[in-house]
Amino acid sequence: MSAPPENRFPSDLYGGRLTIDVDAVSQNWRFLNDRLNGNSECAAAIKADAYGTGQREVGQALFAAGCRTFFVAVPAEAVALRQVLPDAIIYALNGLLPGTSGAYLEHDIRPVLGSLAEVEEWTGLCKASGRSFDAAVHVDTGIHRLGLSPEEFTRSLGDPGVMGPFVPSLLMSHLACGSTPAHEMNRRQLDLFRDVTAPHAHLPRSLANSAGVLMGGDYHFNVVRPGISLYGGQAIEDEPNPMTPVAKVEARIMIVRDVPEGDTIGYGALHTAKRPLRNAVVAAGYADGMLRRAGSTDERPGGFAMIAGHKAPILGRISMDMITLDVTDVPEHLVERGAYVEMMGPNVAAADLAAYADTIDYEYLTSLGRRFERVYAPLT
Template sequence: MTDASDSLFGGRLTIDLKAITANWTILKNKLSDRAECAATVKADAYGTGLTQASKALYDDGCRTFFVALPVEALKLCRGMPDATIYVLDGLFPGTAKTLAENGIRPVLASTDEVQEWAAFCRETGQHHPAALHVDTGIHRLGLSAAEFEEVMLNGDIREVFTPSLIMSHLACGADPEHPMNSEQLKRFKNLTSAYPDIPKSLANSAGVFLGEDYHFDLVRPGISLYGGKALDTMPNPMQPAVKVEARIMMARSVPQGDTIGYGAMQTARRDLRVAVVAAGYADGMMRRAGSTDIAPGAYAMIEGHKAPLLGRVSMDMITLDVTDISPHLTRRGAFVEMMGPQLAASDLAAYADTIDYEYLTNLGRRFLRRYASLT
């Protein structure tokens, strides 16, 4: 029987915290005893809930977490006061006191940030821990090789501040054969070999699968924890952790030759029975995944049956072809799976010319969110 609260929503977003912790264990078991498995929980833990996912990981043994923003770190440290929390976006001007008071560690990525953090350490007379981010080729955040060496040789800075971690980020880890991976590994080793006593980190989710050479002292997986696909060239070994379902609002007939949806982009090539479901791009269902007469779009799953999208994805609804599916399964009020164990986020993302990261972090703002097992 449908719960009264459930009936008020157009869709359901189910998150399996046990699957997230199981994925963390899978990744941890790929490491040597030397390396620690952290967790990247930025962007609301990739859409699964920052506090809920992080607490589950903490209870399973994870002790180091990475977020993007200071505000995320503050939310996190309230529930796990003894966890180590790093802010990947670095030191925003004027935030050193707030971070230090809450035991939060910025990942310093420029000489300005290093100097501001060192000045704060000098003023307070304390060696507040922070990480250093060195760029090895992605050319986003990060100290250049010359800047890193200058920082590490600067006696005034080293007198008041010793890095708790030196890290870099892979540009092409999703493609194991890409030469950029080995090039970045070589650059990272060359830059950091003179500092054996400082922990090091290079591997994200993809880096974990690239092998022990990339693991160093700490890995910081993200997408793999939430069931996403880290590598482009191999099957995904992670458990699905998210399921998105949308409610069927009505089923109707469309005669051959009529068009469906905005812009009349798709024509019925036969007499169709279609289901209109309460999910659209306002719920994270990408408009680019829609279907036209020229190119087919994505699909949903109904009890093991594929239901192709018909026409454009609109703000609040999607139309599905359910002609060959039992009317009992496509009745008004029934739910269809838009993403989950039957339809991986990476497969859905391919139809929208995007990646599963984008789907996961944009899902279900208007859906009923619940935490339960997917099995």
């Protein structure tokens, strides 16, 4: 296995290992791309360091697989991506921050204009130059975050005095409830987006995130923007996840110890041993992205790890640097000091962990591995 340059120390000095399979990311992109008709392009959202998996490595792998359009959040991410993908189309979803238009033009980055003030600033730039600089325009269809209101969108795009020479390279909106396809909000947003952009249907349009891709062709338009599905996450709730896992988190065992029945485990004494236990303490905690909320108490179970096919429940609170696992029923030779334990990966889905932590797999992925050795290799 090969390690990227940011690993500054020998493997033995890390308490855990984050393995990322960029070929699996490409496989997931091809799976989604194959669901589109010939009129739609499959782009990729690689914001937040490609959901924690490495923007540089993932971006290069996806470009090699055929992806040509990428979405990040902030201009700094876009500039960093441009350094490794000189020929890609790159959009910054968070729009045009004050004073940044020069950097967008210098690095050929396309802002997603999400307010009337941003549209006016960008069109002013185009008017002053007498040419159209590429940018997307975001219309809010009900999520009430970024985006022009439908009225602002209609008024602005229909007024040559506002637009000047500017011709948007993309018109887009964002689904609020894609993870639950039966939610009426999806159809409402689809209908509004279709209606408000109909006078400009000659321009490329984009509505679908990962869930929108899986929801079918009505949502695909010209460009789809999958994110979580590329990284093996579950885009649609309560349905089988068709995506391939791309990341595996392993933590090393520091100590194995016996805990008598009736003793408590971890901070707050929240978990009481109901029988004599054998515990393994591993070198991972919430500082490594293993969320504190997935710990256990006497009232509710916590998450779990896997050791060679054996489930090892989390016992007590997850602390900053360590987690206690119940390995009572795991063969002793598998839980020796220094051995690796799978905390998340092919056998411990991020969505399963997220359910114990009352969150979503996005939060797990984007928080991972600040102190782990990072390895790019197939998951084994």
